[in-house]
Structure formats: C-alpha cells, structure tokens
Amino acid sequence: MLVKMRNPKREIEVDGDRTVNHLLDALDLVRESHLVICNGTLVPGDARLAHDDTVEIRPVISGGA
Amino acid sequence: MVASGSKCRSCKAPAVIDLPRHNANFCAEHLLQLCRRQMSKAIDDYDMFGPDDRILVAVSGGKDSLAVWDMLIEAGYRADGLYVGLGIGDYSDESTEHVTAFAADRGLHLITVDLRDTFGYDIPTAARATKRAPCSACGMSKRHLFDQAAIDGGYDVVVTGHNLDDEAAVLLGNVLHWDIEYLARQLPVLPAQHGFPRKAKPLVRLTERETAAWCLLRGIDYLVEECPIAAGNRHLHHKDVLNAIERESPSTKSAFYLNFIDNMAPLLAEQSAAASGDLRRCVRCGAPTTGETCAFCRLVDTASAHDPVPVELVLGKRGRR
Numbered sequence: 001m002l003v004k005m006r007n008p009k010r011e012i013e014v015d016g017d018r019t020v021n022h023l024l025d026a027l028d029l030v031r032e033s034h035l036v037i038c039n040g041t042l043v044p045g046d047a048r049l050a051h052d053d054t055v056e057i058r059p060v061i062s063g064g065a
Numbered sequence: 066m067v068a069s070g071s072k073c074r075s076c077k078a079p080a081v082i083d084l085p086r087h088n089a090n091f092c093a094e095h096l097l098q099l100c101r102r103q104m105s106k107a108i109d110d111y112d113m114f115g116p117d118d119r120i121l122v123a124v125s126g127g128k129d130s131l132a133v134w135d136m137l138i139e140a141g142y143r144a145d146g147l148y149v150g151l152g153i154g155d156y157s158d159e160s161t162e163h164v165t166a167f168a169a170d171r172g173l174h175l176i177t178v179d180l181r182d183t184f185g186y187d188i189p190t191a192a193r194a195t196k197r198a199p200c201s202a203c204g205m206s207k208r209h210l211f212d213q214a215a216i217d218g219g220y221d222v223v224v225t226g227h228n229l230d231d232e233a234a235v236l237l238g239n240v241l242h243w244d245i246e247y248l249a250r251q252l253p254v255l256p257a258q259h260g261f262p263r264k265a266k267p268l269v270r271l272t273e274r275e276t277a278a279w280c281l282l283r284g285i286d287y288l289v290e291e292c293p294i295a296a297g298n299r300h301l302h303h304k305d306v307l308n309a310i311e312r313e314s315p316s317t318k319s320a321f322y323l324n325f326i327d328n329m330a331p332l333l334a335e336q337s338a339a340a341s342g343d344l345r346r347c348v349r350c351g352a353p354t355t356g357e358t359c360a361f362c363r364l365v366d367t368a369s370a371h372d373p374v375p376v377e378l379v380l381g382k383r384g385r386r
Binding site for chain 2: 059060
C-alpha cells in the first residue's frame with residue numbers, strides 16, 4: 001500500500017495487508033500522536049488496510065505553547 | 066480497506082477513531098459530539114465566558130486555533146479572529162493562506178497584524194538579534210499583540226487553541242523545574258486584571274488527536290506541517306514523553322493536568338496574586354510591565370535594528386532538512 005507521511009513530506013510503499021495499529025507499530029509511530037486516513041476516510045486502530053489502499057499517516061503534535 | 070470491527074460507543078455504527086483514554090471508539094457524529102461537550106464543559110466549569118461576550122480568537126492556521134474558532138462559531142458565540150504574520154518563510158506564507166481561506170469561506174471577521182510590516186522585524190531576525198530561542202521571541206510577540214488587540218478592540222476575552230497535550234507538556238516542564246510562579250499562572254482561564262485582558266483556553270479537555278479529528282471531520286483545511294523553527298524543541302520532547310506514558314497507561318495525561326487544576330492550582334492561588342503585584346504602564350505602548358519599557362517594546366527596538374535573518378539560519382534540530 002502507498003503510505004503518505006509528513007514532517008518531512010514523503011511517500012513509502014508498505015507490503016501486505018495489516019491493521020492500522022500494526023502499520024503504526026511497524027513504522028515505530030505512537031498512536032496517540034497520529035491520525036490514520038485510508039482512501040480519504042478516518043479509520044480506527046483495528047481497521048484492516050489492503051494492499052491497494054492509499055493511506056495517510058497524519059501527525060497531530062504541534063510545537064507551539 | 067476492510068471495515069473495522071470496532072463500533073461507536075454511542076450508536077454502534079462503525080467507528081472512525083479509537084480513544085483509549087475514554088476506553089471507547091466513536092463514529093464521526095459522536096466524536097464531534099464528544100468534542101462539543103468537552104469544550105462546553107471547560108467553558109462552564111472554569112467560567113470562561115458567556116454567550117454575550119465578544120471573543121477574540123488567536124489563530125495560526127494550525128488545527129487547534131481553527132478548531133476552537135469553528136467550535137465557538139458553531140456553538141453560537143460571537144468570535145472574531147486575530148492572526149499575527151510571523152515572517153517564518155514559507156511556513157508563515159502557508160499559514161496566512163489557511164487562515165484567510167478559513168475566515169473568507171465562513172464569512173468571519175479576521176484581524177491581521179504583520180510583524181515585519183508593522184514593527185520592522187520577523188521571528189528569525191528577533192531570535193538572532195536577541196540571542197534567545199526563537200519560540201521565546203515568538204511567544205512574547207504574540208501574547209503582547211493578542212492582549213493589545215483585545216484591549217483596543219473592546220473584546221471581553223482572548224481565546225487560544227491550547228489543548229490538553231499543550232497544557233500537560235507545559236505542566237511537565239514546570240514541574241520538572243518546580244517553577245512555582247509559572248505553575249501558579251497555568252490556569253485554563255485568567256481574569257482580566259492589571260491591564261491584561263481575560264484569557265481562556267476552551268480546548269484544555271481535548272487532546273490534539275481529538276482536535277485534529279474535529280478538523281478532518283469538519284472539512285477544515287488546516288496547516289499540517291509544524292513550525293520549522295519549533296521542530297525538536299523541549300516542549301515537543303515533553304509531549305513525546307507524555308504520549309509514551311499514555312500509551313502504557315491511557316488517561317494518565319488528562320489526570321495529570323486536570324487533577325492539577327482541581328487539586329493543586331487552588332493551593333498556588335496566593336502565589337499567583339503575590340507575583341503580579343508591581344505592575345505599571347509601559348511608557349511607550351501602555352502595556353502592563355514591571356519596568357519602564359515593556360519587554361515587547363524592547364524586543365522591537367533590538368530586532369528592528371538588526372539586518373533581516375533568513376529562516377534557514379534559525380531552524381530547529383528536526384527542522385533542518
């Protein structure tokens with residue numbers, strides 16, 4: 001599947017079907033710090049992603065205080 | 066994609082988000098409802114403002130400030146926006162586009178102040194000229210201009226988009242240094258006093274994952290990229306630490322902050338009153354200050370006299386790419 005990431009903006013290919021939580025774990029990303037959007041729709045951690053999906057992993061942490 | 070097995074806690078429809086701190090999943094409709102209720106609870110519990118108050122929302126183009134403006138307008142409050150152009154290269158240009166589009170699409174009133182045009186400096190230059198962290202010059206400039214605009218415009222309260230993650234991270238930093246004066250002032254609402262306007266943070270009961278989800282579900286086109294100067298700063302490190310704890314022990318972050326407000330802040334109230342005793346008016350701009358000239362006017366003097374500094378020279382650790 002195609003995975004779009006930010007900071008810096010980039011796209012990577014990830015093999016195989018897997019859940020959102022497994023994808024985040026594989027990329028060493030913390031769930032609390034990200035939203036996952038599959039084919040334009042927000043999805044929860046147990047959603048299963050297919051090889052032909054386009055996935056955006058959007059960080060939600062901002063630096064201002 | 067195969068539909069998830071998780072269901073909304075409220076209606077049993079397929080969930081779009083899992084919120085471990087609530088030990089629940091939510092569909093789009095009920096996630097939005099949760100956000101509305103949490104903001105409303107914060108406004109009521111901390112007596113932030115009422116339906117007749119004129120609100121000035123400090124907006125940056127990021128998710129939190131646009132979310133709070135959107136939520137206030139949706140809830141029927143009278144809220145205008147204030148945007149400060151910081152001069153942080155492409156980041157500021159894109160921020161401006163997001164804020165102006167948001168306001169124009171909804172017919173909202175937006176006040177814009179550009180640091181370079183109005184005061185002759187920008188944040189990269191201020192950082193270099195003062196030899197201080199860029200976030201320090203940025204925060205001080207914004208606070209001063211928010212206060213000034215609120216006073217000048219006759220607004221009852223300045224609202225910022227600070228969320229639970231922001232407040233918990235600041236609290237962690239203040240606790241790690243046992244900075245009592247800062248701890249005493251870290252409240253979700255500060256009353257109008259000593260020439261400062263009232264300030265409120267209606268999103269303190271929402272995490273930034275929840276405010277980002279609000280924007281996504283409401284179709285708010287916010288600036289996702291973080292400030293290139295802030296990247297890698299200590300505040301972000303504190304957020305990472307808290308999220309690592311949260312991962313192992315959901316709802317710890319909200320307990321850390323909200324229990325501080327309920328249990329510890331009242332004990333520090335006396336300290337807060339004592340710390341703000343010796344304020345007078347800045348001879349230049351009239352803002353409250355402990356000296357003859359306020360820190361903002363001194364910053365303007367120093368930064369505007371310095372040659373412009375490109376943002377690339379002051380990037381944060383993770384902003385250099």
